[in-house]
Amino acid sequence: MTEHHDDPLALEADLPSSLMTVNLGPSHPAMHGTVRLVVTLDGETIVDAVPEIGFLHRGFTKSSEASTWHQVLPYTDRLNYVSPILNNVGYIMGVEKLIGIECTERAKYLRVLGGEISRICDHLTCISAIGLELGAFTVFLYGVEARELLWDRIAEWTGARVTTSWTRVGGVATDLPPGFVERLRECLPRVMELTHEIDVLLSRNRIFYDRTRGIGVIDGDEALDWGFTGPCLRACGVNYDVRKAHPYLVYDRMDFEVPLGERGDTYDRYILRLREIEQSHRIILQCLDQIPPGPIIIDDWRYALPPKKDVFGSIEGVMAHFKLIMEGMMVPAGEVYVYTEGANGELGFHIVSNGTGKPYTVQVRGPGFPILSALPRLIKGHAVADIIPIFDSINMIGGEVEQ
Amino acid sequence: MAQALVDLLRDTFKEAVLSSHSHRGDEVVVVRRESVQEICRFLKDGEARMQLLRYIACVDLLTYDTEMTGGGALASNEVPAYDLAKKAPREPRFQLGYNVYSVVRKQSVRLRVELRSDDVKVPTVTSVWRTADWWERYLFDMFGIDFIGHPNLKRILMYPEFQGHPLRKDYPTRKRQPLVAELEFPDLIRGPGPGPGGAGVPMSQTHVGRKNVDPTTYD
Numbered sequence: 001m002t003e004h005h006d007d008p009l010a011l012e013a014d015l016p017s018s019l020m021t022v023n024l025g026p027s028h029p030a031m032h033g034t035v036r037l038v039v040t041l042d043g044e045t046i047v048d049a050v051p052e053i054g055f056l057h058r059g060f061t062k063s064s065e066a067s068t069w070h071q072v073l074p075y076t077d078r079l080n081y082v083s084p085i086l087n088n089v090g091y092i093m094g095v096e097k098l099i100g101i102e103c104t105e106r107a108k109y110l111r112v113l114g115g116e117i118s119r120i121c122d123h124l125t126c127i128s129a130i131g132l133e134l135g136a137f138t139v140f141l142y143g144v145e146a147r148e149l150l151w152d153r154i155a156e157w158t159g160a161r162v163t164t165s166w167t168r169v170g171g172v173a174t175d176l177p178p179g180f181v182e183r184l185r186e187c188l189p190r191v192m193e194l195t196h197e198i199d200v201l202l203s204r205n206r207i208f209y210d211r212t213r214g215i216g217v218i219d220g221d222e223a224l225d226w227g228f229t230g231p232c233l234r235a236c237g238v239n240y241d242v243r244k245a246h247p248y249l250v251y252d253r254m255d256f257e258v259p260l261g262e263r264g265d266t267y268d269r270y271i272l273r274l275r276e277i278e279q280s281h282r283i284i285l286q287c288l289d290q291i292p293p294g295p296i297i298i299d300d301w302r303y304a305l306p307p308k309k310d311v312f313g314s315i316e317g318v319m320a321h322f323k324l325i326m327e328g329m330m331v332p333a334g335e336v337y338v339y340t341e342g343a344n345g346e347l348g349f350h351i352v353s354n355g356t357g358k359p360y361t362v363q364v365r366g367p368g369f370p371i372l373s374a375l376p377r378l379i380k381g382h383a384v385a386d387i388i389p390i391f392d393s394i395n396m397i398g399g400e401v402e403q
Numbered sequence: 404m405a406q407a408l409v410d411l412l413r414d415t416f417k418e419a420v421l422s423s424h425s426h427r428g429d430e431v432v433v434v435r436r437e438s439v440q441e442i443c444r445f446l447k448d449g450e451a452r453m454q455l456l457r458y459i460a461c462v463d464l465l466t467y468d469t470e471m472t473g474g475g476a477l478a479s480n481e482v483p484a485y486d487l488a489k490k491a492p493r494e495p496r497f498q499l500g501y502n503v504y505s506v507v508r509k510q511s512v513r514l515r516v517e518l519r520s521d522d523v524k525v526p527t528v529t530s531v532w533r534t535a536d537w538w539e540r541y542l543f544d545m546f547g548i549d550f551i552g553h554p555n556l557k558r559i560l561m562y563p564e565f566q567g568h569p570l571r572k573d574y575p576t577r578k579r580q581p582l583v584a585e586l587e588f589p590d591l592i593r594g595p596g597p598g599p600g601g602a603g604v605p606m607s608q609t610h611v612g613r614k615n616v617d618p619t620t621y622d
Contacts, residue, residue: 054560227534350460
C-alpha cells in the first residue's frame with residue numbers, strides 16, 4: 001500500500017478503467033434536432049462515434065415522384081429550411097436544364113438576390129448557434145436579429161419566411177414589392193453591423209479561440225475524399241465554389257471573392273462563414289444596382305402559367321392553365337445532374353424525366369450528408385465538450401441530410 | 404474538354420466501357436459492372452484527378468415506359484398505381500449513376516452501371532472514396548442494391564425493422580409500416596393510413612362529397 005503512494009502514476013495505473021458508451025441525441029439541445037450520436041469514451045476522450053440519422057426522413061424522393069414538377073417545390077423548401085430559396089433555385093434549374101430553357105434576365109438577378117439573402121441567413125444561423133452553444137448567448141441574439149431583418153424582407157417578397165416555394169420554371173413567382181429595394185438597403189447596414197458585432201465578440205475572444213482553434217482539423221485532400229463541399233471544404237484551403245468554378249445565373253457578372261481557410265479547423269469554418277457573409281453582401285448590392293426591368297417569367301405557355309387576363313379572357317389561356325395544373329408541364333425525357341452552391345456546399349439534384357407531367361425521380365445531394373458522415377473522423381481523439389463546436393461548425397441541417 | 408476524358412476512358416478500358424453519350428451537357432459513360440472499382444480508381448488517382456464523388460444516383464426503370472401523367476391512383480395503399488402488365492418492364496432495371504468531379508480540372512463525368520433486377524450486386528467503391536460509404540448505404544436502404552465488399556452495409560434512413568426498399572417503383576407510395584399501431588383515422592384527405600376508398604380508388608375521389616365533420620370527434 002505504502003509503495004503505491006510513493007508513486008502517484010502507479011496508483012493511477014491500478015484504477016479500473018473501461019470504455020463507456022454515451023448517447024448524444026436525438027433530443028439533445030445541441031444536436032439541432034434529429035441526429036443521434038453514439039459515442040464511445042475513454043475517460044473524456046472520444047475513441048469512437050457512430051452517427052445515426054433518419055429521424056427526420058420524410059421521403060422527399062418518393063413524394064416528389066407522386067407530384068407534378070411544380071408540386072415538388074414545397075418539398076424542396078423543407079430540405080434546407082434555413083435557406084429555402086437556394087433549394088428552390090437549385091431544383092428549378094435542374095428542370096430548366098432538362099427542358100433546355102433559361103429564365104428571363106430579370107428573374108436571373110432576382111434568383112441571385114434571393115439566394116444571397118438566404119445564404120446570409122444560413123451563415124448567420126450557423127454562427128449564432130456556435131456562439132449560443134459555447135455560452136455566448138449575446139451572439140445568438142445578434143445573429144437572430146439580423147436574420148429576422150432579412151427574413152422579414154423575404155416574407156414581404158415571397159409571402160413566406162421560410163417555406164417560400166418561390167421559383168417557377170422560366171422565372172420566379174413574385175416580383176419585388178413596391179419599396180422593397182429601399183427597405184432592403186435600409187436594413188442591410190444593420191445586418192452588417194450586427195455581423196461585425198459578432199465578429200468582434202467572438203473572433204478574438206480567448207475562450208472561443210481556444211475552444212475552436214485546432215479542433216476538428218481535416219486537410220484538403222481528405223476533405224475531398226469525404227465529399228466535403230462549400231465552406232467546410234474551403235476552410236481547408238481548397239478553392240471550389242460552384243459560383244466561381246461553373247458560374248450559373250449571373251454570378252459571372254458579379255465581383256466577389258471566395259474566401260479560403262488555411263488549417264481546416266473549427267475556427268476556420270467559423271471565420272469563413274463570416275467572410276462569406278461580407279461577400280454575399282457585396283453581391284446583393286451589385287444585384288440591386290444592375291437589376292434590369294422586364295418580365296419575371298418567360299412567355300411560354302407550355303411551361304409557365306398564362307397571365308390571369310388570358311386565363312379569364314381567352315380559350316387558349318384557360319386551356320393552357322387547365323393542362324398545366326391538372327397534368328403538369330411535359331418535360332422532355334432525359335436525365336441530368338444539376339449542381340448549385342447551397343449555403344453549406346454543393347446542392348445537387350439528380351432528376352430523371354420520362355416525358356410526362358411528373359418527375360420520374362428527383363434525388364437530392366444534400367451537402368450536409370457527406371459532411372456528417374465524416375463527423376466521427378473529425379471528433380475522434382477530442383474531448384466530449386469538443387463535439388458541440390465541431391458539430392455546429394459543419395452546420396448539419398436535418399432536412400437536407402435526412403430528406 | 405470533357406470529350407477528351409471520355410476518349411481517355413475508352414482507350415484505357417476498351418473492354419469495360421460499353422458506350423458513352425452526352426445529354427444536356429452531362430457526359431455519361433456506361434461501364435461494365437465488374438470494372439467499376441478499377442475505373443473509379445483510375446479516375447481518382449490518374450490524370451483525371453476526380454477527387455470528389457458528388458453523388459451516386461439510382462434510377463429504377465420498372466415503370467419508365469408505363470407511368471403516365473395525372474394524379475389519382477396513388478391513393479391506393481395496396482397496389483402500385485400503374486399497370487405493369489401493359490408493357491414488359493425494362494431490363495436492366497436499375498441504373499447507378501456515379502457523378503464524379505475534378506476540382507482541379509473542373510470536369511465532371513457520370514459513370515453509369517446497369518443492373519438486372521435478378522442480380523442487383525455491384526462492387527463497392529468505398530475503398531476509392533470514403534464518402535461512398537454513406538451513399539452506398541443509402542442506396543442499399545432505398546433500392547436494395549447490394550454493394551459487394553462494403554464494410555457496413557445496413558439501413559441508414561429507415562429503421563432496421565423496415566420491410567422492403569421504399570424507392571423501388573413497386574413500393575406503393577402510401578404504404579405504411581408503423582412500429583406501433585396507428586390510431587384509426589377514418590377519413591382525412593391526405594391523412595395517415597389508407598383513405599376511405601381503399602385500394603384502387605383515386606385520391607381525387609376519396610374526398611368528393613365528404614361530410615363536413617368536426618375533426619375533434621376523431622380519436
